[in-house]
Amino acid sequence: MEKISNSDDYRTNKFSKYLRKFQVPHTLELERGETLEEVIIAYETYGEINSDKSNCILVCHAITGDSHVAKHDEDDLPGWWDIMVGPNKPIDTNKYFVICSNVLGSCRGTTGPNSVNPKTSQYYANDFPVVTIKDMVKVQKILVESLGIKQLLGVVGGSLGGFQCLEWATEYPEMIKACLPIASSPRLTTQGLAFDVVARNAIISDPNFNSGNYYDYEKKPDVGLALARMLGHITYLSKESMNEKFEIDRNNPRDISTSFEKKFSVGSYLAYQGERFVERFDANSYITLSTALDLFDLGNEKTTLRKNLSNSKCKWMIISFSSDWLYPPYQSIDIVDALLSESKNVSYCNIESNSGHDAFLLSADIESYGEITKSFFANIFEKEPKNIKKEISSKKVKIGLTNRIDFKYISNLIPKQSKILDLGCENGELIKSLSQYGFKSALGVEINQSNVIECISDDLQIIHSNLDKILPKFYDGQFDVAILSQTLQSIKNVEIILKEMTRVAKYSIVSFPNFAFKPMREMFFNEGKAPRVEGWYGYNWYDTPNVRFPSIDDFVEFCEEKNIQINKSLYLDTVNNKEIKKDPNLNADSAIFLIS
């Protein structure tokens, strides 16, 4: 029987007419020592490459994806990321030249186990070598170079696609300007690994698997592959999204024909998904790719992870999803932390989402992760530096808030070329203001998602986290100056945060509204009511974001008790725009301390 060429899927032939093939012009040497001849790469491109080839973005697909990231025109087959890629989409094909190739080892056009081995004229089947993410990226690099591209604007992808992004940044640091791994991790959790093990065991135990040699037989290991797919599906969804989908008709299986159990709504859905999957995917490829996923390992220890990420040169943006339990957010934070330790330019956002790991493929959260993706690439592509000096209002009505003369004083305390950490940076106003005076780098930490997205859009380096979680991750003296600007009064663990600040930065600047400011004292003494002054202390007692009410004297006493050295202190009357020298605890509405 003549073997079918690998230019077609061996069971169906649903490919876009825009799919192109490229043959690697030499023997491909793989990470684990084996070689492959005449490797074919299936790929598609979107948009036009510009004259200096500076607008190229490589999109990397997940385990069962392929090169067809988006439809090329209205008549084309739907793409797997149509919400993200296309004209006027976040990855705008009117602006960018987008490349997407099917990964090595897959069955969607690129050489994989179901391809014919030119050396033997037989299907590779179980002779197909173990391939790694490194091998996949190596093939992509050959393709990119064949298109005459010396440097990509960026790489982006979710899940297995995220692993490819991480590999690109570390293996070919000169070749990418920007890296955006979504729903990714340094390596799978043991739990994720365990699910993959069970899935592969289901496939290899299928009697039709025949040690991988089933291409010449009518019966394929469809049952095992379908079981693997069912299991995968569960892990891609969140508990919440599964409930939303299937609780309404829990006990009513959909009317499908299946050889699997047909007892519950979710059961019939899984059976259907499993059985459809085998029509478009090959069991050997599933084993090959899930093994590649499992072998990917940037390290579990911070030191290993740092080492593995150390030679990256790109700008980084990391995105995770709150309900993703397969690639849980804390793993993205580990990457962010390691990159920061290596002084890389990285921002991070953990998108609040109900959709689980699949969130990056769904439209529910596209407004947030789409916006971030758009800003991230645009800020690199449109090289003209943005004018980030926002007009600072000079209206003199409230303490703090509008007349931020404290920014000027803070900037005077910061040596030029400092590495700055701004804790609770909100929309980045202080960092933008400081940028007038010059710094080496400035990293913001902020808990509010829309503030984070605004910072990213303004091209500020920002970490989406609360202070308690992120500070312990930084190493001693990682920053020159840590700033806690008008945030002290809203954090509960004052002592821990201040100790951590003084640990991670050589100097710390703490500014806060002085609770013992005269009008506050008078109001409390005379009226016996929780004092309010418009501005930082302009809230009701019952819904103020403030939970701590420090006075200048309180803070000084605290520093003495805790052996924190006060190097400098400044007391301000922000309403009248002046410094206070006399009895500041009574006369100043706010204070700035430089401590260490």
Added chain:
Amino acid sequence: MEKISNSDDYRTNKFSKYLRKFQVPHTLELERGETLEEVIIAYETYGEINSDKSNCILVCHAITGDSHVAKHDEDDLPGWWDIMVGPNKPIDTNKYFVICSNVLGSCRGTTGPNSVNPKTSQYYANDFPVVTIKDMVKVQKILVESLGIKQLLGVVGGSLGGFQCLEWATEYPEMIKACLPIASSPRLTTQGLAFDVVARNAIISDPNFNSGNYYDYEKKPDVGLALARMLGHITYLSKESMNEKFEIDRNNPRDISTSFEKKFSVGSYLAYQGERFVERFDANSYITLSTALDLFDLGNEKTTLRKNLSNSKCKWMIISFSSDWLYPPYQSIDIVDALLSESKNVSYCNIESNSGHDAFLLSADIESYGEITKSFFANIFEKEPKNIKKEISSKKVKIGLTNRIDFKYISNLIPKQSKILDLGCENGELIKSLSQYGFKSALGVEINQSNVIECISDDLQIIHSNLDKILPKFYDGQFDVAILSQTLQSIKNVEIILKEMTRVAKYSIVSFPNFAFKPMREMFFNEGKAPRVEGWYGYNWYDTPNVRFPSIDDFVEFCEEKNIQINKSLYLDTVNNKEIKKDPNLNADSAIFLIS
């Protein structure tokens, strides 16, 4: 071939010599209409039954468990709950008569698919009917009655065992005094259901399954059953506990012989567990029992759940584990909420644990759940009411804290025979004090686990939760009086909590330390430091548990603004043990408001 009697496991014969058999003396009618003849129940008992048969506890096992809950003597086989059941253990067999029977449909001695059908003299195999939790409990009830027991002191069990507890309480309400479901739920989540579906599909797709008729063949559906077990194992562990176990040697599979993949540490573990499991468990039983689990359904809606739990008469204790993602804590809270809505006596504790669903089988958290179990049964068994009136100190040194004269005033505001809700009840001091004056019921809500365990030990009804989560679950007017005693200053969402209180109770009592108390004002005005007075406001500004600082006037103004009616107010000088009438905002150190 002669069929082997069901008194032995069909593949191995590892049973304790203490295992006993009981035959149901009549035809067993099942929930779904079918019948079973000559049903055998395998069971074991521990300890001695007392003269009035009031010391009997039934332990219900999980899906793969059996009647051998604990070893009977040193030479006996290990039991599956040796940490919990035995002399001087939490379920003390020196005190209680403990019964544990293998569930209907299992393969560990009780009639199941691998038993011989007396009507046909063939194995039941796929003729074995669908059994439900109701059927399992029905058989247990027949057994219990055969032992001459009219009422059980209690039933306890985790997972499937928890489902049996729920069924006992609702199906035979007169027959149990106490019910303790652990790591349980009203019904499986869709996610849990989906895992079961995949597990069963793995079994039924195994070619050796032969539609369930495999007992006469050498080859059994071992591969499918092993896959099911592997999958189950993952869901029983938490992400954290899997990492702890397998990250250290992630890439080093243990040296076992297996036909499954042997690539990672966790992979070899799962292969081993899967392959050992088939030696002691029957595939048809696994299908039977997991189907019973999946069909168990007390309802997803509060109204249905309430209805289904409404006829229970026992005292309830519900335990969940924080890292259990198969039976997540929120599902236990749903049960608690429904029971409360039906005015049942229920307490709840969510044990902080890393061990996932399996936590109830492991020793790591035995100190907490063991202690609760012990107290819960002891408080019912030892009928003499405990002296819960603790000595109330009369030292007069601090505002509040030691001299709780406020308790007396609060008690005067509460009509006799009230249903009381005490929010933030700490170790239950107020409830204990109020019990002197008489109430219909008193429910405490508390966030701290050791406080919760202390309350349970003192036989108080207590819910382990924060206020924001539990209050929205209560229905309008569910309580007569809600109390927020000295807690207002430590909650952030003051407005929401107060609105919820006035919604769920006819009257609410709010007591708090008056921040505008004269010494506080003077200290702040004169010294300009965050005011401190020993007692409720005796903390440092930077680590006080207080985050709100209400004065009497502030609170009154707040009530006016929010249309909350103040029915009565009392102002106290707790140091001098007297009521303050004149200018309370200045002179009272604390206040008590009755609002609605």
